[in-house]
Amino acid sequence: MDVTTTGFLLRRHRVPVDMRARLGHVELPNPIVAAAGCAGAGREIAQFMDVARIGAITTKSIMAEPFTGNPAPRLAETPSGLLNSIGLQGPGIDAFLQRDLPWLLSRGTRVLVSIAGHNVREYAELATRLSDAAGVTAIEVNLSCPNAEDAGHLFALDAAAAGRVIAAVRGSARYDIPVFAKLSADVTDIVPVASACVSAGADGLSLINTLMGMIIDPVRMRPVLAGMYGGLSGPAIRPVAIRCVWQVHEAFPELPVIGVGGVSSGHDALEFLLAGASMVGIGTEIVHDPSACARVLRELEEELAAMGVDRVADIVGQAHASRRIPR
């Protein structure tokens, strides 16, 4: 598209694009959310952007008790990606409810609280505690946690275990708080896991978590990370995330999906929307650019305006309708 055409379209669409997105039955001002674990508790990125401007902030996964996480080194740079084994370091639910949640609410931010546990009971208790606190917009269930009752296998890799957690959380959370399941792509087929979560009552899905990876330092002849394996994130995994969002949207066209994985520009966010995500999470890019969420939102708005789209909801899943491509 040359400059004059873009200018023409921008002039024609002087009315701003309707960016509203739905998180279950909750309406968000726009589809950009900060992904879990990449925006801390919101405070860390607040000095670089207005945290109330974006759709929502997903907190770092909250556990029942304070947890130290894994030893250092925890992070390594890989081609177009980061490999991490932080190990869910966090202050625990008590400190979160006392300190972090009130701060986020005082800034007018919508809060997606990510929760993590070692067994079904812990997840359910966390959901109960969050339901008692005012101001939680939605709960995102981080299923990439070792199941203490199943030799430490991750919940997200077993459809039945994932379903049990979601059923327990849905049963404990207040009826008006949407519950989202965050799934891992480290499975042969993501659709059965998604299906188990939807049957268990999930209001939506968040796709995808990091992919397990490993790097070795050839000089020391040892794994680089103290935790040996780590989760790979960043633009390196974006095609995997797009594929997962596509497959899940194909199976559940009406289901709200938060697409996460290597989004670093408005163009990337658009890709997720077209694949079927109704919201887009920004993760590793926040490490690279602390104001990334605001920038991606601005870029997405400009892209949509240039395309002549009136409502962002109109283009969700448009790539599936292969013969009805806009423009």
Add this chain to the structure above:
Amino acid sequence: MRGTVLTVRRVDAYHALTFVAPAIATRFRPGQFVTVAVGGQTSSMLGRRAFAVHDVRPDHGGTVEFVFEASGAGTKWLSSLRARDVLDAVGPLGRPFPVPRDPSSCLLIGVGYGSAPLFALAARLRERGCTVDFLLGGATADRVFGALTARRTGRSLTVLTTDGSLGTRGPVTLLLEQVIREVRTEVIYACAPVPVLRDVSMIAGRYEIPVQAAVDVPMACGTGVCMGCVLPVTGTDGITRIVRSCVDGPVFRGDLVRWDDVGTIPFDALGAPGWNPSRAPRPEAQANPAQRPQAQANPARSRAVSTPLGSETRHAG
């Protein structure tokens, strides 16, 4: 966020990069750092590189200079920048060096290009009427940064190199006790690798001299979101926490960092795998440290010393 490169010059084995960034220069206090993105707009290197600020100057509205060694792909890219190139920089970040209220005799210890942030600190200390002595070290003569400036501005300068090519042969800690006695040091500021900071803190502890140590831990974000740069640090309430050196540091009190446990999770840290919530009183939020359980008071946590960090406690979170 965007600065324009003014100069990149070689300083012995290191490089010094100066860029125009008035917003950083005006807010900077000694000890703080900047993070820069490397590799340009379409870079495949996602981690930011953190560098202690060496100096800020008022020309061009405000310039910032940092010193680095071109050792990896990212720093080699930085060393290839030329005047008028654009640099994506964020700062100033981190907690600065606290300065004494009354005029004191201060010893500034720097190893390698770690001494870079000490010269801005020295200027600030002299403004406060403090006397400044330098103790600098490095592997070789060309890896001792700023010896000339230190000789010109400090009351005394002691240099040690590992190979003896400049000053005395040996680690900086070799002559530390001698220097402390000779110049009657009251406060130590140190910026060096972790093993050196450990030895400095230990020796200073014997003389009951407070140490302000700036750690050089690899960081990926510099803003506190990535949780990659953690250290075990004991709080003033006696409880060890795993803290981020980017937002809680990079300057720490030397006696509060558990230097021997850096790179591990001490069993008695708050929330360590040996932590037994059913036996311990529930810790309150950080705002209320008085109600926290005491670090050594809980036998349940002491027993956990033999518990290895099992694979089931590790997440890819």
